[in-house]
Amino acid sequence: MKKQVIDVNQITKQVAANGKHAPVEILHGISLQANAGEFLSIVGPSGAGKSTLLNAMSGLSKPTSGEVHLLGQDPYRLRASQAAEFRRKQIGFIFQNYNLIPALPAFDNIVLPLRLAHKNVDRQKVAALLKQINFAADPSNFVSNLSGGEQQKVAIARVLVANSRIIFADEPTGALDSISRQIIFGLLRHLTKQGICIVMVTHDIEMAAATDKAITLRDGRLEKVINQPTAEALFQALNEEGR
Numbered sequence: 249m250k251k252q253v254i255d256v257n258q259i260t261k262q263v264a265a266n267g268k269h270a271p272v273e274i275l276h277g278i279s280l281q282a283n284a285g286e287f288l289s290i291v292g293p294s295g296a297g298k299s300t301l302l303n304a305m306s307g308l309s310k311p312t313s314g315e316v317h318l319l320g321q322d323p324y325r326l327r328a329s330q331a332a333e334f335r336r337k338q339i340g341f342i343f344q345n346y347n348l349i350p351a352l353p354a355f356d357n358i359v360l361p362l363r364l365a366h367k368n369v370d371r372q373k374v375a376a377l378l379k380q381i382n383f384a385a386d387p388s389n390f391v392s393n394l395s396g397g398e399q400q401k402v403a404i405a406r407v408l409v410a411n412s413r414i415i416f417a418d419e420p421t422g423a424l425d426s427i428s429r430q431i432i433f434g435l436l437r438h439l440t441k442q443g444i445c446i447v448m449v450t451h452d453i454e455m456a457a458a459t460d461k462a463i464t465l466r467d468g469r470l471e472k473v474i475n476q477p478t479a480e481a482l483f484q485a486l487n488e489e490g491r
């Protein structure tokens with residue numbers, strides 16, 4: 249039987265609008281589950297709430313109501329230090345804005361999770377991984393001197409070396425050329441074969457069509473769950489929503 253690793257139950261998210269009015273609800277009662285080894289994509293128009301959902305379900309931004317369990321733990325009930333350790337050991341993130349440390353070289357950014365977890369840094373393994381993802385820059389360069397696509401590769405490499413059990417990715421290949429995008433998707437796919445669960449927000453229908461399950465969002469509501477999605481089924485679902 250498949251092991252459930254994500255359980256999101258009826259979550260809502262309200263935010264203060266300009267500090268004046270009553271809070272605005274931007275996620276309305278979303279429930280979803282995912283298993284170990286499953287590749288989930290979240291699609292929908294701009295402003296549908298995809299990043300808000302990803303942040304709420306990954307333990308980064310507490311929902312206003314509802315519950316989130318990751319690997320059986322409610323991340324919002326952990327003390328700050330426990331939550332930080334849980335994230336460091338079990339959860340990987342690829343953020344839309346990369347979330348790298350500009351004052352550190354690319355290499356140090358990549359191995360930071362390993363150093364924080366007091367794990368050995370295998371330089372050859374990191375070098376092989378960088379070669380695999382076509383990282384052409386010098387890893388001793390500060391990330392602030394890298395292009396957007398190179399920074400995105402550093403953020404991806406950081407997750408790939410960290411051995412997380414769940415990876416949350418917000419537009420992980422948005423800044424990449426099509427060859428790099430294919431390579432990185434292939435590497436993420438390979439991780440799911442090893443039992444890692446990946447949840448990816450994307451505008452790329454072709455890539456979403458290569459995941460195991462796609463969730464369509466619109467106006468903060470979950471519209472459809474499409475198992476083994478095809479590009480046609482996704483285009484149709486997104487167009488139907490627009491009517």
Ligand SMILES: Nc1ncnc2c1ncn2[C@@H]1O[C@H](COP(=O)(O)OP(=O)(O)OP(=O)(O)O)[C@@H](O)[C@H]1O
Pocket residue numbers: 263264265274292293294295296297298299300301
């Ligand atoms: N802190 C906030 N305060 C006010 N409004 C917010 C806040 N965070 C998000 N929103 C609004 O909630 C809606 C959903 O935003 P979100 O970034 O989750 O959408 P998205 O589907 O990820 O969009 P995109 O595809 O453009 O990245 C948007 O209308 C956004 O303006």
